Structures are given as C-alpha cells and as structure tokens.
Amino acid sequence: MKIGEISKRSGIPVETVRYYEKIGLLPAPDRDASDYRSYRQAHLDRLLFIKRCRNLDMAQDEIRELIRLAEKPEADCADVDHLLARHLNHVRERLSELARLEQTLVKLQAACSDGRTVSECGILGGLTSELKELDAPGEDNHVPGTHRQGHN
Incomplete structure (x- = not known):
C-alpha cells in the first residue's frame, strides 16, 4: 500500500509516518518501480503499535525499546x-x-x-x-x- 493508504488505515498523518521512518521506529518500506514507498501489513501493524504506545504517553525511546524487546519473543518479559x-x-x-x-x-x-x-x-x-x-x-x-x- 502507498503512504496515503497506510496513513488513512492507521490514522497517522503522512508526515508522521515519514518521521517514524526517519528516526527508525518504522522500517523503511520497499520502493515500487515508480519509486513510491510500498508498505506491507507489517508496517501497518508497527504503526498501530506505535500509536497505542503514544496513546499511553510513551516516549520515542520507550517505544524503541519495546520494539527491540518484541523482536525477541522467547526472552524473559x-x-x-x-x-x-x-x-x-x-x-x-x-x-x-x-x-x-x-x-x-x-x-x-x-x-x-x-x-x-x-x-x-x-x-x-x-x-x-x-x-x-x-x-x-x-x-x-x-x-x-x-x-x-x-x-x-
């Protein structure tokens, strides 16, 4: 999906999606033949996770740490x-x-x-x-x- 669609589906403004990519909270998407960003479901899932964390007033560093921890599902919680x-x-x-x-x-x-x-x-x-x-x-x-x- 393109950036406008992921923005609409997540409820996160396009500028914020780009910002999250820039600071590394959201992995860079692949680019299609026209060099447009091409987002997958995993990007949408990550954006929704970030949005939930922000709704809990978590700072970017806290979110980054939670993402890092989530990438180790077998680790102690x-x-x-x-x-x-x-x-x-x-x-x-x-x-x-x-x-x-x-x-x-x-x-x-x-x-x-x-x-x-x-x-x-x-x-x-x-x-x-x-x-x-x-x-x-x-x-x-x-x-x-x-x-x-x-x-x-």
Whole structure:
C-alpha cells in the first residue's frame, strides 16, 4: 500500500509516518518501480503499535525499546515489565506535578473578583510574581517533567 493508504488505515498523518521512518521506529518500506514507498501489513501493524504506545504517553525511546524487546519473543518479559514500571512512575510524577499546577491555578483564579480593573487583576499580579519565581536560574516555565525527552 502507498503512504496515503497506510496513513488513512492507521490514522497517522503522512508526515508522521515519514518521521517514524526517519528516526527508525518504522522500517523503511520497499520502493515500487515508480519509486513510491510500498508498505506491507507489517508496517501497518508497527504503526498501530506505535500509536497505542503514544496513546499511553510513551516516549520515542520507550517505544524503541519495546520494539527491540518484541523482536525477541522467547526472552524473559522482565525487561518489558521494568520499562512499564519506569513509565508508570513517570506518569505518577507528572500527575503529582499537574495536581500542584492545578492548586496554583485555583489560587490565582481566587485572587480575582468582579469589579476590578485589569491593573488590579489578582491573576495577572499572581502570574507576574509566579514568573519571577520561575525565572530562577536552572528552571523553566513548563510543568516539570512534561517535556523531558528520552527519560523513561
């Protein structure tokens, strides 16, 4: 099947299919006589596997490791279990961080009341003071842990 068809069948955009090939998550397909990519069922199966992993918020490195492990069907599944345990810990850390973010947002929202002008806005004032705290050296203004690349 051509890239448009595999994209449609997998629900993954064409650009993403190409990206997965480029980074090695998806093996390069054969080319037909016209030099078009020619995907097989195995490519579709791999894309659907990647999609399920991404839906579980797994990082590319985690997916790559799961693919490597899946290619050894007779091996002990302890490594798969260990990878999933690390990912679950990461998810729990993020949930905790998001709960703290929620508390901060609730406090900021409570700082606003009707009848104030923008210059008196407790939310904007709170964000300004929060930004000063976040601008401390070595910190960023994202929810901690949500954008870490390559961490398991």
